[in-house]
Amino acid sequence: xxxxxxxxxxxxxxxxxxxxxxxxxxxxxxxxxxxxxxxxxxxxxxxxxxxxxxxxxxxxxxxxxxxxxxxxxxxxxxxxxxxxxxxxxxxxxxxxxxxxxxxxxxxxxxxxxxxxxxxxxxxxxxxxxxxxxxxxxxxxxxxxxxxxxxxxxxxxxxxxxxxxxxxxxxxxxxxxxxxxxxxxxxxxxxxxxxxxxxxxxxxxxxxxxxxxxxxxxxxxxxxxxxxxxxxxxxxxxxxxxxxxxxxxxxxxxxxxxxxxxxxxxxxxxxxxxxxxxxxxxxxxxxxxxxxxxxxxxxxxxxxxxxxxxxxxxxxxxxxxxxxxxxxxxxxxxxxxxxxxxxxxxxxxxxxxxxxxxxxxxxxxxxxxxxxxxxxxxxxxxxxxxxxxxxxxxxxxxxxxxxxxxxxxxxxxxxxxxxxxxxxxxxxxxxxxxxxxxxxxx
Amino acid sequence: xxxxxxxxxxxxxxxxxxxxxxxxxxxxxxxxxxxxxxxxxxxxxxxxxxxxxxxxxxxxxxxxxxxxxxxxxxxxxxxxxxxxxxxxxxxxxxxxxxxxxxxxxxxxxxxxxxxxxxxxxxxxxxxxxxxxxxxxxxxxxxxxxxxxxxxxxxxxxxxxxxxxxxxxxxxxxxxxxxxxxxxxxxxxxxxxxxxxxxxxxxxxxxxxxxxxxxxxxxxxxxxxxxxxxxxxxxxxxxxxxxxxxxxxxxxxxxxxxxxxxxxxxxxxxxxxxxxxxxxxxxxxxxxxxxxxxxxxxxxxxxxxxxxxxxxx
Ligand code: SF4
Ligand code: SF4
Numbered sequence: 017x018x019x020x021x022x023x024x025x026x027x028x029x030x031x032x033x034x035x036x037x038x039x040x041x042x043x044x045x046x047x048x049x050x051x052x053x054x055x056x057x058x059x060x061x062x063x064x065x066x067x068x069x070x071x072x073x074x075x076x077x078x079x080x081x082x083x084x085x086x087x088x089x090x091x092x093x094x095x096x097x098x099x100x101x102x103x104x105x106x107x108x109x110x111x112x113x114x115x116x117x118x119x120x121x122x123x124x125x126x127x128x129x130x131x132x133x134x135x136x137x138x139x140x141x142x143x144x145x146x147x148x149x150x151x152x153x154x155x156x157x158x159x160x161x162x163x164x165x166x167x168x169x170x171x172x173x174x175x176x177x178x179x180x181x182x183x184x185x186x187x188x189x190x191x192x193x194x195x196x197x198x199x200x201x202x203x204x205x206x207x208x209x210x211x212x213x214x215x216x217x218x219x220x221x222x223x224x225x226x227x228x229x230x231x232x233x234x235x236x237x238x239x240x241x242x243x244x245x246x247x248x249x250x251x252x253x254x255x256x257x258x259x260x261x262x263x264x265x266x267x268x269x270x271x272x273x274x275x276x277x278x279x280x281x282x283x284x285x286x287x288x289x290x291x292x293x294x295x296x297x298x299x300x301x302x303x304x305x306x307x308x309x310x311x312x313x314x315x316x317x318x319x320x321x322x323x324x325x326x327x328x329x330x331x332x333x334x335x336x337x338x339x340x341x342x343x344x345x346x347x348x349x350x351x352x353x354x355x356x357x358x359x360x361x362x363x364x365x366x367x368x369x370x371x372x373x374x375x376x377x378x379x380x381x382x383x384x385x386x387x388x389x390x391x392x393x394x395x396x397x398x399x400x401x402x403x404x405x406x407x408x409x410x411x412x413x414x415x416x417x418x419x420x421x422x423x424x425x426x427x428x429x430x431x432x433x434x435x436x437x438x439x440x441x442x443x444x445x446x447x448x449x450x451x452x453x454x455x456x457x
Numbered sequence: 458x459x460x461x462x463x464x465x466x467x468x469x470x471x472x473x474x475x476x477x478x479x480x481x482x483x484x485x486x487x488x489x490x491x492x493x494x495x496x497x498x499x500x501x502x503x504x505x506x507x508x509x510x511x512x513x514x515x516x517x518x519x520x521x522x523x524x525x526x527x528x529x530x531x532x533x534x535x536x537x538x539x540x541x542x543x544x545x546x547x548x549x550x551x552x553x554x555x556x557x558x559x560x561x562x563x564x565x566x567x568x569x570x571x572x573x574x575x576x577x578x579x580x581x582x583x584x585x586x587x588x589x590x591x592x593x594x595x596x597x598x599x600x601x602x603x604x605x606x607x608x609x610x611x612x613x614x615x616x617x618x619x620x621x622x623x624x625x626x627x628x629x630x631x632x633x634x635x636x637x638x639x640x641x642x643x644x645x646x647x648x649x650x651x652x653x654x655x656x657x658x659x660x661x662x663x664x665x666x667x668x669x670x671x672x673x674x675x676x677x678x679x680x681x682x683x684x685x686x687x688x689x690x691x692x693x694x695x696x697x698x699x700x701x702x703x704x705x706x707x708x709x710x711x712x713x714x715x716x717x718x719x720x721x722x723x724x725x726x727x728x729x730x731x732x733x734x735x736x737x738x739x740x741x742x743x744x745x746x747x748x749x750x751x752x753x754x755x756x757x758x759x760x761x762x763x764x765x766x767x768x769x
Contacts, residue, residue, distance in 0.1 A: 151658020151700030236667025
């Protein structure tokens, strides 16, 4: 389903491009669904969780959104929180490409395709998070431009729909094209993917900015109504995205034949260091403005950090997030983080969870508490909401596993030939540009 | 079908047949599990039918199509609530712009308006829903932070005054801008309405409204047959489906026919004034011209058409 939308590049040999591409898809499916026992266990567990989520969602559609703990006071909850984080993840994965091209860092190019894979999975997750949040998913077609009624350009949500789908297509194209060329043993023609890579960088920034505009454009919600929201979104995306890529690379290095040079991960860690500082600095400056000035802007922050009117449901969340973020940042600054040890893994996990809370529960929920008329009605997700969200994550990881597995197989097949000749030499150049029978169109 | 010079390594794997078999079996099992997981969808209420699904946006329906839709909705009400209702569709009147004003010196916080709204607009009985929230406020300021909408004691309480809040029918309505599919819009007479058969239930408008004026149908509204108000209109008080947004419409099914909103008729103190802002002789114009009226959250630029005032 994922690969089906990739446009096929021009025919390389005698058989038609379509046939060849179909063959590629067939084998890709075979490879992506083949593996050791632990691969099957992993996939079965993920499928199980996804099924539990699907079942919970079906119940929600049948019985109404009453099965969630949302209310007219807190009308968005865990789903939109998760949506916000996933958009950041999607953007962060691809923005890593910026240093690769800006500084012409050849080795970073290797990371590009992983980032795009993460982006694809994350976009699917964010789209699903919006779909499960709809009261009437059966009317989804009203959102399709042309046949529905698209309130563009006024509604920020329509912008978001456009940029998210566009982003998905761009990344599917890039990943699909690079893999296909690799599979054919041909050098990818820069004309076919470099412009798209640049487009996707620009696009990555736009998806996260527009998602921030979704909230900060609402004048009635002082907690969101700050110009700092979009920059803060970007800064945290620059942390969660690379952190996720580092985790993916570690898993691939341990479980597949795909070999990485250690350098790109270190570049990523340097990026994380800077962005995490910027993120914490902006958080601090926002907290300062809120509490020093006080007023209606501060009441949400008061509730978020310290509780108000005897209600303090978010306080443990927020402090957990701050501790995780700070400890994660400190770990990233230790020299051990630059070695291939577990420090960086722990640091990545801390920052990912910390940002998930900060950009999710810690950002969406306090926008509604206190309500626009200063009523304090609390919210904590219901079991159904947790199940559906877990299901979405399981589905996202499933897709990510398949894509990464495909990447590993396509790339390591060439690599393994090369390595057997060179006796375990870790390739120094990026796979996309090495070991190719040079044959450009 | 070996069609390429670079093949992937699984092709000559001897275990490939057993694997393929296992995979097929797994895929079949998976499909069955999916079907089981999605089973609750089969019990969906009958109102999700093909006609409902394909129905166009209200503003794109021809008069003939509207007649068909209204008839279907009446039949659905009969089938689901066992009541005979009529669904009308009064158009906005020419040269009319509705406005509402409320005298805070007079309001005693009895919540009769909220109750009338509950009944008039066919709200879900269990949740005791209403488009009006009455806030008990502390004298000496207009500070909602010190307000309380859930008071439960005899009124009026000493040192307090009461402030009913409902949709302000903003001229610059942020809810209308927010909606991604134009399921909510402002009519010519200034009333912001929702097409309950077009709304997808994303609740973006609810997040956008600064006055907590919107209500979502978290579940299917339940009303005993004898309590249903059968005098309904498409854009206002007909029984809403599950999963869509709703809001105050200044009772347009009444006011567009020259009657007064239910909340005004129910108010025992005469605190409420309703009328046509374009008519220089109307009572509402007199209030605006002679009283020092104010609107809520003026700084947001929403330009409400709901005015508050105190007697001097
Ligand atoms: S009060 Fe709220 S619902 Fe009513 S028009 Fe204004 S923004 Fe829309
Ligand atoms: S809930 Fe309905 S009316 Fe409100 S923004 Fe969403 S689609 Fe529009």
